Amino acid sequence: MLQEWLLELLAGFGKLFIHPIFYFSFLLAFVVGMFRVNRERKDFHTRVYDIYQEIRYILPSSLFLGLLLSLVAIGFGFTLPLELLNVIAAVTIVLSAGGFRLLSPAWTIGLALLIFSVSEKIGYSFIPYDGLSLNKILMTMAIILALLLMTEGILMLKRGWQGTSPRLVDSPRGLKVGVQFAQRLWLVPVFLVLPAGDLTAPWPWWPVISVGSETYSLIWFPFLIGFAQLIKSTLPELAVKATGKSVMAIGAVTLLLAVSAYWVPLLAVVSAVFAFVGRIWISWRHYAYEKDRHYFFTPQPKGVMILGILPYTPAKKMDLKIGEIIYKVNGIDVNTESEFYEALQKNAAYCKLEVLDVNGQNRFAQGSLYEGQHYELGLILVDEGKELAAEEAK
Structure with a gap:
């Protein structure tokens, strides 16, 4: 059995490099970097960072966190059908039309969960496998959403404030003043269990959240996490870290709701709605706070x-x-x-x-x-x- 699991881990590892999201993430980062360079040249007649700046941050910071999440996911046997992972990938690609701004797990996974839940209610199923527990699948999605939302907060705290892009904007009095634009894209690959394959459960209690499958396989699935934030009234480090702490708090509450769905299945959907709305509220709160504040980067009376x-x-x-x-x-x-x-x-x-x-x-x-x-x-x-x-x- 050990040999079978090792071979399946290698196969799951290889699936990362044939997944379209893996290559799409680098393409998206390149395109966003190109727009950033054009904006910097327009404002300052030079670029601050080269066109590959966003690409450099995609994996180094997030790979370790992805491996930690993988240990949790395999240890508990987080199982999701491949068709549902494809829905998450499709939603991610659609939302990427707005750059990095809409790529929070609260929106990508949350929207996929809500689409899946509604489709099941109206009789259209994404899942061709009979006998799988839909409630347990929703619960698993909600837990993964919460863990990735907390990961987003951690990455914002550690790396989100670094390498911000300066910009010039018009103040209410028509003067040119400076602002900072923080944006980052991270690829977080996580090992997940698929409810079809040649593997059998290694322990009687595994998976902890059983969806009703008896055989399994593994996939190293690439989740994309992104954010974008315009900062005018303070230093980028202070603003992004404050947002990161709020995102982590929302993720922790979402996790509590998602785990509670083990006893009250409806809470899986409630947790996704909470994360979706909570992340919108965090973004709106930052915008409302910044809107009426004075600009930080302004000409000084001395120096x-x-x-x-x-x-x-x-x-x-x-x-x-x-x-x-x-x-x-x-x-x-x-x-x-x-x-x-x-x-x-x-x-x-x-x-x-x-x-x-x-x-x-x-x-x-x-x-x-x-x-x-x-x-x-x-x-x-x-x-x-x-x-x-x-x-x-x-």
Whole structure:
């Protein structure tokens, strides 16, 4: 039996690389990255990150969490028919028309669960297998939804705030001000059990949530998780982490409801509706909060604020961060971008910056420069919006 399970694990592993969602995720990330680069070039005449930035985040952060979920899923024997997984994949592809914004498990899996539930009520079944417990299938879907929703929150806390894209927008007074756009796509592959195959239950109590099947197979299924968030009133780290904590809380409550469906089957559908509406509420709450708040990335009365930092540049090596204010360059006070670069040219080989960090503390940042790098320090400053506004007025 052990040999059969090992062979089935290998076969399930291979199924990941023939699943369309696996390749679709990279294509989607590439297309979104292309639109981001075009937007950055329009706003700043340069790109901040290259077109592959979104692709870099797809797997490294989420693979470990996917393996942890796989241990839970195989250990409890989470069983879903392949046809239902195909519905989840189809819903994911449809919702991806909005970019990463609608790819929360609350919406992709939640909508698939509701479609499946309604179709069963009206007499149209996705599942060709007789004797399977529909209530247990709904419960399993709800538990997977909850676990992936909590995974979304964890990924937002750990990685969602990194590598945000700066943008220029018009303030209510018609001035150009800065905002940050956080967006990320993660591929979370999870081993699941299919209710058809050559495997038999390894233990009498397995699967814990039995759908009525007697033989099984495995699949490493690629779930897509994505989010997008515009941030104007604070630092991206604070805003995205706050959203991530809320998503985790919604996921925990959803999990409690989903597990309770073991005794009250209707709670499986209730948990999906709760997750669906709860995730909408989180997004709306962020939008409503930001709508009436003052812009954070604005021209400063003293110094120039950092809106973006290009990777692999002297500014990155000096550990400068977005939101910090540079008020002196080589001992010279600066209040505009032109003053900043004029002061930078006072020393052709070395620069010393006096910075007010995001905690209100003064610090020094310094580093070596090379000839021709004065305008290649790698900073995008909020003051740059003044120059763009002046160009548009001409």
